[in-house]
Amino acid sequence: MSNRTTLRDVAKATGVSITTVSLVLNNHPTRVSEEKRELIKRKANELNYVPNQTARSLVTKRSMLLALLVPDIENLFFASLAKEIEDECSADGYSLIIANSNDSKNTERQLLQQFEARNIDGLFLIPSSESTKDSTDLRSEVAQMSCPVVLTDRLVREQWCDAAGSDNYQGGQLAARLFVEAGHTHIACISGRHDNGNAEARKAGFVDELGKNHITIDPQLDCYGAYRFDGGYQTADRILDSGATAVFCCNDLMALGFSKRAEERNLSIPEDISLIGYDNVLNSLGIASNLTTIDQDIPQLAKSCHAYMMNRIKQKASKLSPAPWLNDPQTSLLKPKMIIKGSVRTIK
Amino acid sequence: MSNRTTLRDVAKATGVSITTVSLVLNNHPTRVSEEKRELIKRKANELNYVPNQTARSLVTKRSMLLALLVPDIENLFFASLAKEIEDECSADGYSLIIANSNDSKNTERQLLQQFEARNIDGLFLIPSSESTKDSTDLRSEVAQMSCPVVLTDRLVREQWCDAAGSDNYQGGQLAARLFVEAGHTHIACISGRHDNGNAEARKAGFVDELGKNHITIDPQLDCYGAYRFDGGYQTADRILDSGATAVFCCNDLMALGFSKRAEERNLSIPEDISLIGYDNVLNSLGIASNLTTIDQDIPQLAKSCHAYMMNRIKQKASKLSPAPWLNDPQTSLLKPKMIIKGSVRTIK
Numbered sequence: 001m002s003n004r005t006t007l008r009d010v011a012k013a014t015g016v017s018i019t020t021v022s023l024v025l026n027n028h029p030t031r032v033s034e035e036k037r038e039l040i041k042r043k044a045n046e047l048n049y050v051p052n053q054t055a056r057s058l059v060t061k062r063s064m065l066l067a068l069l070v071p072d073i074e075n076l077f078f079a080s081l082a083k084e085i086e087d088e089c090s091a092d093g094y095s096l097i098i099a100n101s102n103d104s105k106n107t108e109r110q111l112l113q114q115f116e117a118r119n120i121d122g123l124f125l126i127p128s129s130e131s132t133k134d135s136t137d138l139r140s141e142v143a144q145m146s147c148p149v150v151l152t153d154r155l156v157r158e159q160w161c162d163a164a165g166s167d168n169y170q171g172g173q174l175a176a177r178l179f180v181e182a183g184h185t186h187i188a189c190i191s192g193r194h195d196n197g198n199a200e201a202r203k204a205g206f207v208d209e210l211g212k213n214h215i216t217i218d219p220q221l222d223c224y225g226a227y228r229f230d231g232g233y234q235t236a237d238r239i240l241d242s243g244a245t246a247v248f249c250c251n252d253l254m255a256l257g258f259s260k261r262a263e264e265r266n267l268s269i270p271e272d273i274s275l276i277g278y279d280n281v282l283n284s285l286g287i288a289s290n291l292t293t294i295d296q297d298i299p300q301l302a303k304s305c306h307a308y309m310m311n312r313i314k315q316k317a318s319k320l321s322p323a324p325w326l327n328d329p330q331t332s333l334l335k336p337k338m339i340i341k342g343s344v345r346t347i348k
Numbered sequence: 349m350s351n352r353t354t355l356r357d358v359a360k361a362t363g364v365s366i367t368t369v370s371l372v373l374n375n376h377p378t379r380v381s382e383e384k385r386e387l388i389k390r391k392a393n394e395l396n397y398v399p400n401q402t403a404r405s406l407v408t409k410r411s412m413l414l415a416l417l418v419p420d421i422e423n424l425f426f427a428s429l430a431k432e433i434e435d436e437c438s439a440d441g442y443s444l445i446i447a448n449s450n451d452s453k454n455t456e457r458q459l460l461q462q463f464e465a466r467n468i469d470g471l472f473l474i475p476s477s478e479s480t481k482d483s484t485d486l487r488s489e490v491a492q493m494s495c496p497v498v499l500t501d502r503l504v505r506e507q508w509c510d511a512a513g514s515d516n517y518q519g520g521q522l523a524a525r526l527f528v529e530a531g532h533t534h535i536a537c538i539s540g541r542h543d544n545g546n547a548e549a550r551k552a553g554f555v556d557e558l559g560k561n562h563i564t565i566d567p568q569l570d571c572y573g574a575y576r577f578d579g580g581y582q583t584a585d586r587i588l589d590s591g592a593t594a595v596f597c598c599n600d601l602m603a604l605g606f607s608k609r610a611e612e613r614n615l616s617i618p619e620d621i622s623l624i625g626y627d628n629v630l631n632s633l634g635i636a637s638n639l640t641t642i643d644q645d646i647p648q649l650a651k652s653c654h655a656y657m658m659n660r661i662k663q664k665a666s667k668l669s670p671a672p673w674l675n676d677p678q679t680s681l682l683k684p685k686m687i688i689k690g691s692v693r694t695i696k
Contacts, residue, residue: 004494048492050465064466065413065445073434074632079427086421086448090459095466097413098446100434111438117398118412118443144396146352229634253633263611284422285601286577287635 005047013043025051062317066309067097067115068124068152069108076281077298078126081153084302085124092310094121105130105137112141122148122309127155132197135160148312150305154198156333162312164304164332166296168198171336172205174294175248175276178338180213182346184246184274188221188239190232190258192250199227202250202278218242225254232257240265245273245347252277256288259343270345280339292344295337304332353397361391373399410665414657415445415463416472416500417456424629425646426474429501432650433472440658442469453478453485460489470496470657475503480545483508496660498653502546504681510660512652512680514644516546519684520553522642523596523624526686528561530694532594532622536569536587538580538606540598547575550598550626566590573602580605588613593621593695600625604636607691618693628687640692643685652680 010025011018016036023030024040032040066089070078082098089096097120101108108128115123123145131138132154142149142161149161156165179187189206192199207217221244225231232254239247240262249255255277259269269275269290280295282288308330358373359366364384371378372388380388414437418426430446437444445468449456456476463471471493479486480502490497490509497509504513527535537554540547555565569592573579580602587595588610597603603625607617617623617638628643630636656678 050461052465052467067443073421073431074424074427076422076424076633079422082446083421083448086446090447093462095415095445095447095462097443098430098434099438099443100431113398114441114443117400119400233634253635257634285424286581287601287604 005044005049006052007049009047010040010044010049013047014040016040025049061119062121062313063119064094065097065118065120066094066122066124067099067118067120068126069099069101069111069115070126071101071103071128073098073100076285077279077296080281080284080298081126081302084299085152085305088302088306092306101128103129108138109141112145116145116147120147121313122150124150124152124305124309126152129193129196131155148309148316150308150312152305153301154196156331157197159329159331162308162330164301164308164334165198166301166336167333168201168336169205170333171278171294171296172202172207172248172250173209174205174336174338175278176206176209176213178276178292178340178344179246179248179274180210180215182246182274182344183348185215186242186244186246187215187217188223188242188244188247189217190223190225190235190239190247190249190254192225192227192254199250206248218244221247225249225257227251227253229253229257229260232259233261236261240267240273246275246344247273248276250278252279252282252288252291252293255291255293256282259288259291269343274344276344283339290342292341293339295339297334297337301334304334308332353392353395354400355397357395358388358392358397361395362388364388373397409467410469411467412442413445413466413468414442414470414472415447415466415468416474417447417449417459417463418474419449419451419476421446421448424633425627425644428629428632428646429474429650432647433500433653436650436654440654449476451477456486457489460493464493464495468495469661470498472498472500472653472657474500477541477544479503496657496664498656498660500653501649502544504679505545507677507679510656510678512649512656512682513546514649514684515681516549516684517553518681519626519642519644520550520555520596521557522553522684522686523626524554524557524561526624526640526688526692527594527596527622528558528563530594530622530692531696533563534590534592534594535563535565536571536590536592536595537565538571538573538583538587538595538597538602540573540575540602547598554596566592569595573597573605575599575601577601577605577608580607581609584609588615588621594623594692595621596624598626600627600630600636600639600641603639603641604630607636607639617691622692624692631687638690640689641687643687645682645685649682652682656680 007018007021011021021040024037068085073079086096099111105128135155151161151163153165156163191203223235225235232249236258255275277291277293280293355366355369359369369388372385416433434444447459453476483503499509499511501513504511539551571583573583580597584606603623625639625641628641
């Protein structure tokens with residue numbers, strides 16, 4: 001660790017004023033010989049001079065800091081999304097603060113205040129589950145932020161703020177259509193959390209699409225697995241005993257738990273039962289490589305969120321009108337994509 | 349989104365000077381009536397006034413920003429470590445910038461420069477694999493940083509910088525001892541990356557401890573699985589065909605791949621072969637809940653790194669001596685812990 005090189009150090013080493021050094025290093029016009037200019041740049045380089053972003057921020061009113069508030073960075077889907085968003089920000093010279101709300105509304109509120117004090121240039125906000133149930137408080141907290149906010153992945157349909165996410169309803173429909181086309185009629189569903197709009201949308205899309213094809217899910221086979229491996233594992237027996245020929249799990253982890261139990265009972269997928277998961281996140285670990293699943297196109301989601309953010313930052317800088325965007329939020333619902341692997345079979 | 353409330357706004361609303369507002373809100377002594385003081389605080393609250401951290405940073409020389417440079421936030425181990433470090437920082441009022449080096453030395457260098465420009469107060473640095481092989485460049489880059497750096501998880505034994513990590517050599521020893529105590533002599537090993545000190549240490553500890561007990565690993569059973577699920581899966585046949593009674597996988601993902609292949613061949617763990625993994629990260633997903641594995645105590649690792657950081661930040665603030673710590677780095681090698689589950693059996 002060394003002491004930070006300042007403009008003063010460069011000035012001393014080159015025998016000119018601090019102002020001259022500043023003007024030269026910022027490429028502003030100043031009456032100084034080409035030789036001196038070269039010397040100043042060379043010395044600054046030798047001394048490892050790095051411009052002070054904090055001082056610059058006070059002048060430009062831009063911190064070049066963005067923040068991402070995530071419910072839980074250990075969740076595979078959010079970890080992957082965080083990585084893609086960080087990539088996008090980094091390519092534009094922004095640093096990304098990442099913080100965990102642990103799905104708690106209180107922590108979320110505190111972090112929003114902390115971000116506001118930091119003068120971040122923008123916030124990617126994945127709302128906590130609590131705020132997803134009732135967004136009233138979050139809405140007023142977001143309205144008080146002085147930087148642009150892009151709701152990410154959750155609360156996308158509410159349209160009170162810029163938002164981008166995957167169309168979970170459509171994802172559920174895709175799963176239903178594949179089962180219908182493969183001739184299945186005796187179908188089970190293991191859904192995710194009760195308190196989460198995205199989970200409900202996946203299931204609603206699935207149920208509605210089956211309904212269009214005059215198929216209903218037996219209430220006994222309408223299961224709940226809390227998005228956990230154990231949830232899939234524990235509900236498997238009921239489904240396997242029922243004679244259902246197909247099951248839709250609202251995430252890949254539950255599908256993995258389900259197939260673990262099926263294997264233990266010496267049942268095969270898809271010979272004995274067809275299986276569709278959701279998220280396509282286990283493939284990156286090499287796990288569950290035979291699972292048909294719904295992909296949310298995380299890189300594209302990160303790109304959409306980032307594009308909205310950059311638009312708003314430019315708009316704010318141009319000062320054309322005061323904060324017009326809350327009245328006209330941009331929304332992007334991305335199409336999920338079916339990843340066909342070997343876990344669904346066609347029956348007559 | 350609203351316009352940011354400034355000291356000026358509060359001054360206007362209360363009919364006093366900006367200086368008075370500043371003094372009152374920062375609890376500095378000033379000659380102003382108790383009534384006026386209350387009014388200023390109330391108005392500031394009503395107007396949602398938040399102190400400007402950027403302006404404050406220029407005065408205090410502290411940004412209250414820390415950074416974590418991570419090879420890949422999608423890696424389960426690093427995601428978990430990042431979460432724990434963020435928790436520690438957040439409890440102290442710091443925000444944490446997280447950036448991915450993608451294990452590349454070039455990206456790493458660029459990010460170090462970006463962090464330096466941002467006046468971060470400290471850096472948790474998990475070196476890239478490239479820098480792990482040869483740390484010469486990284487060493488001089490770190491020496492040029494004007495903030496404290498704590499090497500995290502990697503390069504801990506080199507002792508040129510504060511560092512905390514888990515003792516991987518000891519972890520390998522633990523695995524060997526368990527097999528020896530259970531009576532195994534025909535033993536296989538699937539190791540991780542060739543280019544990574546931690547992976548090599550795990551294997552070295554394992555091999556050395558077996559050696560003390562006069563057991564050597566057949567070169568045919570000395571396998572390499574690149575830390576990937578596929579790596580464990582693909583080397584499984586060779587090991588299962590050899591008649592080995594036990595296998596140590598240098599991470600849990602490879603152990604999972606290995607057991608997948610064993611299941612496909614209708615072989616059971618531990619009846620047909622005993623298995624030990626490393627990391628204890630799959631358990632949080634509910635996967636591989638029967639796997640005996642070595643836990644690196646991630647929360648404790650985060651606490652150690654954070655404690656070193658806070659010490660250095662205090663030391664720097666007290667200005668007792670210029671940057672003494674590079675000459676006397678603190679190092680912490682945490683003891684790994686064996687998590688005994690059902691995947692190892694005792695043989696006569």
